[in-house]
Amino acid sequence: MKTRYSFGGDEHIFVEVDEQMSLEAFFKSLSMTNAVRSSAITGVIEICPSNASFQIKFNPDVITPAEMLSVLEEIEEKASHTDHNLDTRIIEIPVYYQDPWTHETLMRFRERHQDPKVTDIEYAARINGYDRVEGFIDAHSGSPWFVSMVGFVAGLPFMYQMVDRSKQIQVPKYLSPRTDTPKLTIGYGGCFSCIYSVRGAGGYQMFGITPMPIYDPNQEVSYLKDFMVFFNPGDIVKFKPIDRATYDRIVADVNAGLYEPKIRPVTFSLDDFQKDIDGTNQKLLDVLQ
Amino acid sequence: MARHQIISPLPGTFYNKPSPDQPSYKSEGDTVQVGDIVGLIEIMKTFHEVQSDAAGTIASFLVDNEEPIQAGQPLVELKL
Amino acid sequence: MTIRVTQPGLSTTVQDLGRPGYFHLGIPISGGMDRFALRAANLLVGNDEGAAVLEAVFMGPALEFTVDAIVAVTGAEMTPKVDDQLRETWTSFAVKAGQILSFEILKSGARAYIAIAGGIDVPMALGSRSTYSLGGLGGHEGRALVVDDELSLGQAGLGAKSGIHIAPKLRRSPGNPAELRMLPGLYWHRVTDVSGRNFFDDTWQVAPEADRIGYRFRGGRKLEFVDREQPFGAGSDPSNIVDGCYPYGSVQVPGGTEPIVLHRDAVSGGGYFMLGTVISADMDLIGQLQPHTATRFIEVTLEGAMKARRGRQNLLDELRASLD
Incomplete structure (x- = not known):
């Protein structure tokens, strides 16, 4: 699994946890979106988990695309150390x-x-x-x-x-x-x-x-x-x-x-x-x- | 002899028949009454009937089957 | 305090600035497709910018007023008439109780925004009055208007008066060909370099089925994909991915043939790869594209997208200042 970040225009960031479907990829996507939600990041508008990827919609006037990306990378780093209980x-x-x-x-x-x-x-x-x-x-x-x-x-x-x-x-x-x-x-x-x-x-x-x-x-x-x-x-x-x-x-x-x-x-x-x-x-x- | 044009109320794609394997609604020389269907306009996944707003004889179709059309474009010319 | 629908038009819906926050459950933001025109219409009649208005696409409705009201129509050029007397677009005017507001045939653009002082007072659904027809949510009974619907109006503000005007230089409309700026990304790597260049070089046409969910285009060259073994769960077509989220404005190309730009009533996800995303500044323009309009996609960087975003915000600020 290799996480890939890509901007969807100026208001979205798309995060592919894995190209292929697996329970591990889904779990990582879900735990990262849960972490984004509980972090209550100012400027985040939508947090959308999906199968092996997820998407954040944000207001780039409040949090710049570069800031948004670095916040997510930090969350990914932390998510890799958490236990896998839901x-x-x-x-x-x-x-x-x-x-x-x-x-x-x-x-x-x-x-x-x-x-x-x-x-x-x-x-x-x-x-x-x-x-x-x-x-x-x-x-x-x-x-x-x-x-x-x-x-x-x-x-x-x-x-x-x-x-x-x-x-x-x-x-x-x-x-x-x-x-x-x-x-x-x-x-x-x-x-x-x-x-x-x-x-x-x-x-x-x-x-x-x-x-x-x-x-x-x-x-x-x-x-x-x-x-x-x-x-x-x-x-x-x-x-x-x-x-x-x-x-x-x-x-x-x-x-x-x-x-x-x-x-x-x-x-x-x-x-x-x-x-x-x-x-x-x-x-x-x-x-x- | 007076002439009248039937104007398209919508942009879209014009069809002169209800489906590809059926005959045309009307042909040149046919008489039409007010309310007769002369074609369809496809727009936003739906089809809208174009009705004649005058009675007369069809002098000519001004657009071909499956031709892109604009709102306000004349579609059919009638001899009244 | 109501208006009665005597002719519904093609598809006339109640819209405001939408309902963010539920896309993760498949409920899209909805709201006016051309938000710039929607805000302008509200400002002209003294409403909050996000008040509920009517969005009429390609063909206007006919509305009978039971109260005196101030009205403004922006967006598409579809000349309003009050009891058959012509009125100007982008200019507020009075409609008296008993009069009928109707419209001439569309001249340009696609969607007209009809703001009435006080706003359309339908119940809020998840924080918005916007209609999401596919889900039967919001607006008037979750659907487009039909004959004999009655709509309540809110209380008009004190600032509502006729004769307020927005100058042409403060309006936005797509050019010919229309140019939509797109940030490549998402699954851009799935197509070959040649196909990527062709996509931006080709001139596309708006397909007649384009609607609030998405705008479909045809006429460009078919995309060629980079060879790969399809990942588990993705499906067998090279344009398939494991079902994921779709950004608003994202450009998917099922089968590599016809690009679809998702709009305000977007499906929230699915199994087609996306080439990139039309930037937020140009989403309003898509709402004014008629079928068969020639359209080019223009490559931009993220910096370019942010600059365009500020440009649009500055124009809106100028428009607000012009009405103060």
Whole structure:
């Protein structure tokens, strides 16, 4: 990993922690942005962590670009000596895999897909070496995921699978993007899963849908009254497969203001994870039980 | 004979047919009524219908299919 | 104290100076694309510079007033009319209760800013009245205006009067060809030296799909990439990177063919490499570009960007002084 700094015009500094995606790169990016936030640097306007890089927007009339750069380099120096523990939360996200709505949508855009004869999840299962879709769903919902970035559009989480790289699911994006994706679709592109926060264009493969809203600008959803965006970078997610009846019940509960997402506080240690991936994941998942 | 020009209200790209594989809305010599669609303007990922604001016969199209246009540019000339 | 929309125009939205602070959650700053013109419109009617105004793109709305008001229109040349009587742009004028404000066909520029004394009084959302349409947030019900929408007005200041004018030398508009100054960087190293030179040598045209999220350009030569094995997680196309943050003004070139300059409603990140960033001083100019406008990208240094920034601030100071 070699950190690279580059100015994005006169108001941004872009910091690439690593060219390739890894949990280590994400962790370093997150700890550096946390350090920038807690330093409360005058002139800093936006602190945006992403997968293996991050970005700071600043007012160069208040802090010059050269000063901004040297402050970040100091923070990088300190970040390399800190322990790799993160106090965060684990969230269970119910997913209705192979639902009728994403199915209807993917059938409409078949000519934009690599393999028009099968569905997105059948294709993803096959190219990742799973004989049956059920086995693929077990893999997608079996391990926890790190929210490594929130963005693209309002409230959309990118999630990185917490498994050994050899087991990581990888899927190409559509050959050309769709003009439509149902709201709350569980998508997949490259090595990232996502949840579409709003309806709109998209190029990720579609596996299913969650009944649980994650963005509500009107703040009517009970658990989004304090803030309209559900996810934060650093959240840990566990997908839970559900059937149609459960899906319908949760939708009704959300509409009635009764649904409470399952959320538990956890501390994640990168060092423990690297020593024992399965054991660390199991401890995380146990917290949800 | 009096002439009238249909003016583009928008900048963008002009199309004389609803989609590439369909026939033109109107051809030279066709009669048009007020409100008839004579073309589309593509702007900001949406398409806007251009309606005739007069009744008459199309004397000529002043822009080609897929031609860039300015707001205020004459698109079609009518014989009233 | 309201105005009623009798014709919405193409896409007319409530905008102010935007909502910084939420880009890390994918919520962009939004606000007027041409902030210089937005500030000028507010100053002409005695508002705070950042009061909420209407931004009308390519085609003006028609608005029926239920109260007497002072109005100013800046930005694009789209002549305002009060009950069909022409008024000047960049000059405040009175509209009486019962009169209708409408607009002639666009002559030049792209976005007109319609400031009304007292400002547009929609609810604040995350500290701003700006509309972010993609997220359904802010403005009037999170969307562009439609027929029969009614907008409340704030209390006009004592300084609001008609006949205040901003001289042409204190306005800004893009030239022909438009010139956008860009600081190379970010993933500039991904393209070959020849492609980097071509990018600045070529004349590009604004694509008709350009909007508040981003301005797309076409017509220049396709970029060639430096060979590499794609990093893990980046995707297979040479223009792909591991999804990262996008600066405002950053220039991404998906597939190496058509540059897109992200603007006020930017997507906050994604998987396309970026060549560099259009400097803050020139972001306003992009908001006034019509489709098919010839555009050149001009290479600048960081020092050049800071100098241009001060130049723009000085012009704004001159404009303020001229109205005192």
